[in-house]
Each structure stands twice: as C-alpha cells, then as structure tokens.
Amino acid sequence: MDFTYDDEQEALRDATRGLLKKAYGDYEERRKAVAEDPGFSEKVWGQLAEMGLLGLPFAEDDGGVGAGPVEIGIVAHELGRVLAPEPYLTSVVLAGGLVSAAGTPEQRQEVLGALSAGESVLAFAHDEEGSRWAPTATAVTAAQDGDAWTLSGVKEPVPHGARADVLVVSAALPDGGTGLFLVDPTGLERTAYPTYDGGRAARIAFDATAATPLGTPGQDLEATIATIQDIGRIMAGHEALGAMEVALATTTSYLTSRKQFGVTLNTFQALTFRAADMYVSLELASSLVQWATMVLGTGDPARAADAAARAALQVSRAARHVGQEAIQLHGGIAMTAEYSVGSYAARLSALDHLLGDGQHQLSVLAARVEEHPGLDPLATA
C-alpha cells in the first residue's frame, strides 16, 4: 500500500506542470485560447506531443510511450489544474484508447502514431439523441456491402468533432451489438458549436458514409467501449481533482485577501467552515481516484469497472460541492467570465457529465449492492 509517486512520476508531473504553467498559468491565456476556434491551442497540443504526453498510453510499437494509468492520471491532473482546453481526455484517452484496444496493428500504428506525434486530433463520436453513457449505439447504424461498410445516422454532441482529423464512431451492427469505425470526416456534414466549459462540440450527420471497421469487421465491441469509458471516468476524475484543488486554493486565497466590514473574509467562521468542508470533499475524492487508478493498473476489467464507478460517484459529489461553494464563497466576482473560478465550476460540470454523473454511477452500483458484504480495499484479488 503506497500512495506516493516515484521519482520518474514526480519528474513527469513537474515537467507537465511547467509546460502548462507557461501556457495557461495566466488565466487570461486560457480565455484567449478558448475564445477562438478550434477552442484550444494548436501550439500547446504540439508541445504536449513533443513531451511525449499524447502517446503516453499507447504501446511503443504503435508510436506511443507505453506508460501506465498512474502517468496518464498525472497528466490529466495537471491539465485540470489550469483548465487546459486541449482535448486530451476525449482525443487521447477515449478515442486513442479505443484504437489501441480494438484496432488492427496497421490501424494502431497509423492512427496512434499520428496522434502521438501531434499530427492529428481524434474524436470519439458516440453520444446520440437520448443516450446516457451506455457503451452501445442505436441511432447510428452500420451497413455492410461485401467488404465495404457505411454508416448512417446522427452523432451529437461529439467533443471536438469539427476539428478532428479522424473520427472513431460507434454504430449498431447489422447482426446486433455495437461496432467501432474509423471515419475520415472530410466532406462530412459537421455543425460545430462552443460548449459551456470553453470547449467545442459538433453535430455530425452520417448518410451512407464510408467507414472502416476498427479491428475485426462486424465484431461487437461493447465490452471494449465500456472498458475505455471506465478508464476515461478515472482520468476525468484526475482532471477534476486538479480543477478542484485550484478552485479551493483560489477560494482560500480570496478569503484571506478580500475585505468586507473592514476585515478579511476569513474572519467569518461561516465561510471558513465551508472551505474546510470543501477540503474534506476533495481529499476523500482524491483517495478514491488514486485507488481506482491502482485498481486499473491490475488489468482486471471487472474490478476496474467497479472502481471507476465508485471514483466517479465520489468525484461527482465532490465536484459539485467544491464548484458550487467556490463560487458562493467568492460572491459576485466568481460570476464573471473574467475571473477564473466560475470556469472551474463549468469545467467540473462538463467532466461530471462526460461519462456518467453521480446518479448514473449510483444506479450502476446499486444494481449490484448485494453482491458483496462490504468493501475491503486491502483484500487480495
């Protein structure tokens, strides 16, 4: 049982923090980056690639670094601290993760090589009208004609779907199940719009659009999608922890500097107690996310799924608490776009709803509540 980073992991954190501090240490820089399309800095994306961060999860043979979940979590945490708008989670962890898990060796090398090098941005086109984080697709369907496959239907919202160079699209297979397809979006109808957390998303309409099956054609990949979603939940948790950490620090700093009634706000216990409760929420969520990351490292998808749901539930509760209180304890200033803390709350909300909010996780976990007498994090597998 060890919750500390080794020297290399600390070096990775310091280097990532250094890069991101230069890019977004000044909140105004982040505002500028999200104000213009594509909603993030291509320059920073390139720097992340140069540092090897975009290829972190992928095998060396596929052009990646072959790092584990702890390292990916470290990067996500640092991105969260500065609200870096680069689509690491959706492009690398989710879309890249799917290619890595399901692609043929050629597909992996081609797609992940370019992604790792910063030459291409991927998007995972999965959400559909009415969908709520299931690892399945229904509205977009796949059709087969000999070796040729086409997709029809609408995906929305697709994070960074308009900027993406390659789409990884989930679709209902002709014989049942959900398959994954690589789609070149050139010429596709993509309607882009900004999202409330400063990002971008798109509505993408497929109409007998040519698509390449990811991996074995016709294979049901629901379990693979579910596992990548679980990894995404844990990494979204890391990103949220980074954001919460800074939201809390910004709040405590404000409480010690802002004066009303002739004294600084930290004079008022009604406020400091609420900050203390924010700290409690953050620390408990942090413990669960770190634990889930280690469970993920065991490579057992069932254990990882359970841990991901637990971490996501705790993070959802904490993120709402910290995000809401960060605004309230600041007062009116936090309502302004110019001040950072409101954007932290917005980003925390977006992360919360990316792969399943607290209530979703609660219902997942409640369905199997009698399967165990209690929980023992120290139990041997």
Place this chain on the structure above:
Amino acid sequence: MQLELSPEDQAFREEMREFFTTKFPQEIRDAVIAGRELTKDQIVESQQVLNAAGLAVPHWPEEYGGRGWSDLQRHLWNDEMQAAGVPLPLAFNANMIGPVLAHFASKEIKDRFLPPTANLDIWWSQGFSEPDAGSDLASLRTTAVRDGDDFVVNGQKTWTTLGQYGDWIFTLVRTDPEVKKQAGISMLLIDMTLPGVEVRPIELIDGGFEVNEVWFTDVRVPADLLVGELNGGWTIAKFLLGNERVGVAPIGTTKRVLAQAKQLAGRQLEDPFTRARFVELENELLALELTALRVVAHSEGGEPHPASSLLKLKGTEIQQAVSELVLDLAGPAGLASGGDSGVPEWARHAAPTYLNLRKASIYGGSNEIQRQIIAKTILGL
C-alpha cells in the same frame, strides 16, 4: 503507487485477524457485535487478554509493552480488532494517559503506573471538561493549591466517561490563576478513593449512565503526582488530544455494522432508495478508509497528520449516518427499546445506539473544532 500490502504487512494482517477471531473470548465479541453494553468485567478481561498477547499497547515505548510497529501495522491491528468485534483497549489508559506518562513523567511514575495501566489493573478516568470549559478547555476552573507536600484540589469535572469504574483520574487543574489561562494549568494524577472525591452519574438520552460528574472537595493529592512541569498542563493536554494518527475514525466498526445492516435489511433491500443509501455509505466509507491508509502510510513517527481532523470529522459523520440507517431499517420495531420482547435484539438496540452516537461528533474535539483545525492549519484561513 502500490495497491497491495507488502507480503509482510499482509501476513501481519492475517496474524491479527486470526488472533482476534479465534483466540479472543467469543462471548465478549458476540456482545460487541450484538451492540450490547459491556460490563466492567468484560472490558477488563478484554484488555487483559490483549495485554497478555502483547496487543494492548503496541504504540507505547517498547520497554513498557510497545511493539515498534509502523503506523500502517497499527492501523491494521486497530482495524482487525474492530472488524472482529473485539473491544478496543480502554482509550483513557491506552491512548491518553499511557502515552502522556511515557512522554512527560519521571521514570519512577512510569514504572509505578504504566504496567497496571496497560493491564487495566488501574482504570483511568479523564478529568478534563468542566461545566464551563467544554471546547474552550483552557478556561477550566478546578483549582489545585500547594499546601506542604500536597495539592489541595477543589472543583468539578464533567462528562467523565465510565467514571463510575474509575480508580484514578488524570485531571487538569488550575495552579496559577494570575497568568494567561493556558499558562496556569497543570496535570495531576488523583486517586479516586481519596476523601473528597465524589462521582455522580448523569443519565443520557439513550437511557444509559455512561458519563459522570466528578466533584473534588478539599482533596489532598501528593505533590509528586504532578505530571511533567508545574503549569505545563496545557502542553500535555494538546499532546494528549492531538496524539493520534491511527484509529481516529472508527472505520472497522462502522464497516462491520454496515455489512450487518445489509444482512438484516432483508426485503427492504428491494427498495431502490435503500440500495442507494447503502451504496452512498459504502462509498464514503471506502473513501474514508483509503484516506486513513494514505495518512498512516506516509506519516511515520512524525507529528500528528493534519488530515487526522478530516478522519475524525468524516469518520463520526459516517458512523452516525450508519446508525441512522439501522434505525430506519428497524422501522416501527425500533420503539421496543425497553426490554425483552419479540422484536429482534438489533432492532431493540437501534434507537439507543443512534441516540448514543450523537456524542461522537462532540467528544474528542467537536466536529466544529475539527473544521476550525482544518481551516487554520491546513487551509491557512
């Protein structure tokens, strides 16, 4: 980062579990698990069985029965005791006066008191709180005035838990009324059989008599029973109250009760709201346990970890929430608290336990005091 215990710690855990579940008096464990009040004899027997096995005071100096364990091992020891329904060593002896004497007292006092303290041949009571000195402990008014070789003690202590069984009471007294309130306090060891000591029970909301008032009227205490320096009592009190990193939150017990509640819930577990309540509590408890592990795994021999306040705060909140769940599961049957009836024993205990545990967020530094510590010490507010 490492999920599993080391092989040594794993073996240690199993050794503890084996002792507590196979070599400890079963009827005492049964009483604890059933939620019955233990008799004085059972508490004494329990500690003496532990002490004979070297398991009563492992955190003391080795010459007085300590084992030189790591904080993680102490956590495992403590947790396994709770899980098995073994009563923890009497806190007043094992966690309060024992470490204080080991740290502050003369060799003569240590040799005289520590062995019988470890073996519960002396039952210690705590003489800290007074009617007008609760959270503001330093404003205590019980006086000790030097007269020849004695101190003459006058005043009143309250909330003296299990004082009806006490042989000796470690007592904070005012020895200098002229200085700043913290600077005029000393600690005296007082034999409760001395003339002028009177113990009066206080009936509590659960119908029990767990706490007492202790009155001192011209009690003559030999001056050599002063602990540490004259007027150095506040330092000792702070040491005593902030002494723990391990076992701050009653995790093992709460887990056992929650698992038991799930068994007892029966068909009520078909209700989705009830299931969700179990999930939320299990998740919070898991997060708390992991946080406790983070604290003990990385605080070897140092000062109390400031996160101990988090553990106390959240640990007692969850403990109370679980007792509330049990009371709700008992439903109307919970009314039958008064004696033998057809109602199952657990349901009869549910309401008194729920009421009794309201104390948990008040004693040992109320949860508001813990928030104050978090706000000041950790957040700098």
